[in-house]
Amino acid sequence: MIAVFVQALTPIILLAGLGILLSRKTQYLDSPQLGALVSNIGIPALLLHSILNMKMELSGMLSLVAVTIVILVLVGVASFVFLKLLGLPVRFYLPPLVNPNTGNLGTPVAYALFGVEGLTVAIVVSSVVQISHFTLGVGFMSGSYHPKQLVKNGPVLALIVGGVFSGMQLSLPEAVMNTLGMLSAITLPIMLMLLGKSLASLSINDKSQIKRVVSLSLFRPLIGSGVALLVVPFFNFNSVETATIVMLHGMSVAVISYMLATRFDGPKDEIALMIMLSLPVSLGVAGGVWWWFQ
Template structure:
């Protein structure tokens, strides 16, 4: 089992390292259009193709969405209490604690561990977390929120379109499905390389922040995984759905939280350090869950 986990995670880590190297030594990944390409084209294509090709039932999709929302709510409450104990402001610290990196790390890990079926579940979960990024994340860090932002979110649109097609039992023509499949193949490698590139550009200046960032980094995967375990115990999910939900909620702090901190002038260095520390912590947590629980 340990060999299977290592075989699954090694390509992911190698591509992240490749992105880190390219970010340090080249300008191949510097274009902001790459991130937009994945967010607005690759990820929606992956989501729509995965949901339609697996013929996921609308009820199953709604169960996964509901379970994800409940997990995020539990994590938000627990993180809020933890931040109050540490006397830290919730405006900039709560969103990174609540929203895991289900996109450019969670989806590849779900695919590596659980195959295409697991990836289909993962992209649904990731879409819910994307909504949380653009509601909780933007709302808290900016101090304001505009619902129109969701209408511009590609994965959300793909999720709604997929649910609509499944509801009316509409199957897309084979050439169109093949096109979606080809587009989806660009998503995972670019996501992982962009994650590596983001890590290569993080800048930590004050060593005094390490202890606080470490505490938050250890808390994020632990509270995410434990909250998901609690929800799947009471929620009517299949074993595969439960496993993917737990793994994705054990993911580290999302890079988008770092980008939002830059945009809204938050504690950029600490959130950068949280990403760096929570990444190996999350991988260790996934390994532990895979070995003893899943």
């Protein structure tokens, strides 16, 4: 199991490390358009490519969508109460606590631990979480949100198109799929290098600030997996699906939360640190879930 985690984490650590190096030695990552490129091109291509490649019946997909929505809502309520108890504003801190890193961390770990069946579950769950990022995340961090913005959102449109094509058992030409695959390939590396850029410029010295970040970093994986454990038994999932869902909702703070905080002038340094501190906790949760369901 340790080898599995190392295999899943090594690319993440190396790319973030490369981002740290490039930010200190070059100006390659200084362009503000890199984040927009990822949000508007990379993520939609990644989602559409993933959905069209997965094999799952529509009923099973809808069940996964439903359980993910329920878990996210309950985690949102718990996070809201937690932030109020800490006296922290929900605008910038609620989305990172609600939305786990089901993409560049959860998906490879799910595949490594639970195989192809786990990967399929991860893609559906991750797709719903992506919608949450670009509705809940954008809505809170921007300070305003209108429902009509949803239909103009690239990732959401990609999910809708992918769902329609999957439901109707349609497929895109191979050349188009290859193009989507190439576009999606730029997404995670750029996101992780930009994360490294932020880590290179961390300036958190206040002890109370550090204590707050540690508390939030522990809360995210523990509340996510805990709520998932309570909710999943109400659905008719097999053991692999159950384990994968619980593991995914116990993942760390998502890199997209950092991207959104950067875009809307939020506490990006704190969120970057939350990502790194919540990583080992989420891996501990994943290991516990894997052991429990064996």
